[in-house]
Amino acid sequence: MRKSRxxxxxxxxxxxxxxxxxxxxxxxxxxGISDATFYKWRSRYGGMxxxxxxxxxxxNEARQLIEEWRIDYNTNRPHTSLNGLTPTEFATRPxxxxxxxxxxx
Numbered sequence: 001m002r003k004s005r006x007x008x009x010x011x012x013x014x015x016x017x018x019x020x021x022x023x024x025x026x027x028x029x030x031x032g033i034s035d036a037t038f039y040k041w042r043s044r045y046g047g048m049x050x051x052x053x054x055x056x057x058x059x060n061e062a063r064q065l066i067e068e069w070r071i072d073y074n075t076n077r078p079h080t081s082l083n084g085l086t087p088t089e090f091a092t093r094p095x096x097x098x099x100x101x102x103x104x105x
Contacts, residue, residue, distance in 0.1 A: 006031075008053035011041050018042070 082090040
């Protein structure tokens with residue numbers, strides 16, 4: 001995805017100009033954006049404050065960090081339930097029989 005030339009703070013400032021009374025067409029000409037971009041921004045950021053945008057950015061960073069940790073945990077780290085093997089090693093180990101993963105009681 002292409003990075004925007006406007007930061008979230010700048011987008012919110014543009015939207016605040018609109019709520020202050022400036023028309024959408026004038027804002028688009030002033031900032032060099034299309035009408036579609038303005039309305040997309042308004043649907044995404046309308047009613048937000050700059051502090052809300054920063055919280056949203058921190059939340060997205062936290063989600064990305066959790067996702068990286070989940071992938072690392074589920075592919076690279078050994079698990080005691082898998083006899084010290086990583087899930088990838090466990091999945092690719094040579095099988096000796098059909099019932100290798102079953103417990104015999």
